[in-house]
Amino acid sequence: DTAVSQTPKYLVTQMGNDKSIKCEQNLGHDTMYWYKQDSKKFLKIMFSYNNKELIINETVPNRFSPKSPDKAHLNLHINSLELGDSAVYFCASSPHSGGQYFGPGTRLTVT
């Protein structure tokens, strides 16, 4: 299946822990993104990468560190997790021609 995939789908962890979310796309797109959806369902961009280079960083705390080993992968590492980090995190990718394609989301719960 051609798609944007994320792992894990659910992540429950305690405050202070470090965790990672992985994203892969096999659509051949050059640009990948991380978005955060809060408890009120508001979606906001966090980062974008183009061909492994950081393009957009929307004033996200530096506890969040994206890493792109190649243009098909964009992982999100979060240090020292806080209660306010609980949200759904979506990965997306886009071709040059436009439009963004979203992964299934990762629901992160920090207790």
Place this chain on the structure above:
Amino acid sequence: GIQVEQSPPDLILQEGANSTLRCNFSDSVNNLQWFHQNPWGQLINLFYIPSGTKQNGRLSATTVATERYSLLYISSSQTTDSGVYFCAVDLNTGANSKLTFGKGITLSVRP
């Protein structure tokens, strides 16, 4: 930054009814997308429609870029249409692309 307003915020329909969802935006855009977030949290691409009209089955969308609005039409609604409908816009293209989302319209279709 660009403002995206969606209306109405909530909508309840009887199965079989038609509806129109509206998205207003405050600046010229290079990209506009409509998404459906189903009750399981998946974000499904409905339309990539920076201008003009497109149809896909019971759904159609029209964007009038010069007047800064887009409409999503749902005809003969079904219970599976329930969920949140998001409009998202982008001022940029290519590597600098990032979507700004509206707050969403929550649709409930009653059997």
